[in-house]
C-alpha cells in the first residue's frame with residue numbers, strides 16, 4: 552500500500568504497529584493482486600447491509616488509509632472515505648435506526664483517523680463496534696467513539712500511541728567518506744532528507760508533533776470511554792477481557808452475531824447507557840451518566856437554585872462536547888486527586904456527579920473519591 556510505504560519510509564506518523572505495517576506492505580508487494588484477489592474470493596469484506604431490526608452493518612477490515620487505490624484496497628486496505636460514505640448512506644436511509652461496525656483492523660495512517668473518529672462520535676443513531684480479533688491503534692481511535700464497543704475475550708485491543716520510524720544514514724556516510732551538502736531555508740524543512748540525520752531542533756520538533764498527536768488520541772478515547780485511564784494509553788495492547796476491565800471497551804461478546812443481538816435488544820438510548828460486565832465480573836463501563844434528569848429528586852431538593860442551573864448546564868455541555876478532561880486547559884476541570892478543602896466536605900464523593908468507585912459523569916478518567924475539581928456541585932450539609 553502506498554500509504555503504508557510513505558509511513559514506513561519515515562516522516563509520516565502512523566497509528567499502526569510498524570512491524571504489522573511492514574509485514575503487510577511486504578506481503579502485498581510479494582503477492583500483489585494475486586493475494587488480494589484470492590483474499591477477495593475466500594475472505595471478502597462484507598458489503599454494508601441492513602438487518603431486519605434496522606441495524607446498518609458496516610464491515611471494516613484491514614489497514615486504514617485515505618484515498619486508497621483499487622490496488623491498495625485489493626491488498627488489504629480499508630479506505631476511511633468509503634467508511635464515511637457508508638455511514639452517511641446509513642444515516643440517510645429511513646429504514647436504519649442504528650449502526651454496527653464489525654472491525655478487524657490494526658489501525659493505519661494518522662491522516663483521516665481523527666476525522667473518522669469525529670464522524671462516528673457524531674452519528675445521531677445508537678452505534679456499536681465489535682471486534683473478534685483486532686481493534687488496535689487507529690482502529691481503537693476511531694471505533695472507541697461508538698456508544699458500545701465490544702470484543703471477544705482474546706481479541707487484541709489498545710495500542711493507544713503514535714509512532715514514526717525513520718532511518719538515518721549519517722554514520723554510514725561518514726564511514727564511507729561521503730559528505731552531504733544540504734541547503735535549507737527554514738530550520739525544520741525536510742528533516743532527515745537523503746538520510747542526513749536529524750538536528751537536535753528537528754528531533755525535538757518531531758517528538759513534540761508525535762506527543763501532540765498522542766495527547767489528541769487519548770482525549771478522543773476519553774471523551775467516549777470515560778472510565779478509561781491515561782495510564783492504559785501508553786501503547787499497551789490488551790486482550791478483550793483486560794480492555795473491558797480497564798474501561799477501554801464496554802463489554803465482551805463471543806461473536807459479532809451475539810454482539811449485534813445484544814445491541815438490537817436494547818433501545819437506542821438504553822444502548823448508550825447500558826453497563827456491561829467482563830467475564831471476570833468487573834464493571835467494564837460507567838453506569839448511566841448523571842445527566843440532570845438522573846440526579847435524584849431528593850438530592851436536587853438540597854441544591855440551591857444556582858446549583859440546579861449548574862447541574863443542568865454542565866450536563867448539557869457534557870452531552871454536547873463529551874466529558875471535561877482533568878487538566879487546567881480550556882476544556883479542563885482543574886481536578887486534583889486530594890482535595891485541599893476536605894475538611895469542609897468538598898470531596899468528589901459528595902458531589903452529585905460522582906460515580907463510584909472511581910468515576911465521574913462529566914469528567915473523564917480515574918476520579919479519587921477524595922479528589923475535587925472546579926465543577927463540583929455539592930449539596931449543603
Ligand code: SF4
Pocket residue numbers: 884886898899900902903904905906910911912913914918922923924925926927928
Ligand atoms: S468534584 Fe464532582 S464534577 Fe469534579 S471530578 Fe469530582 S465528582 Fe466530578
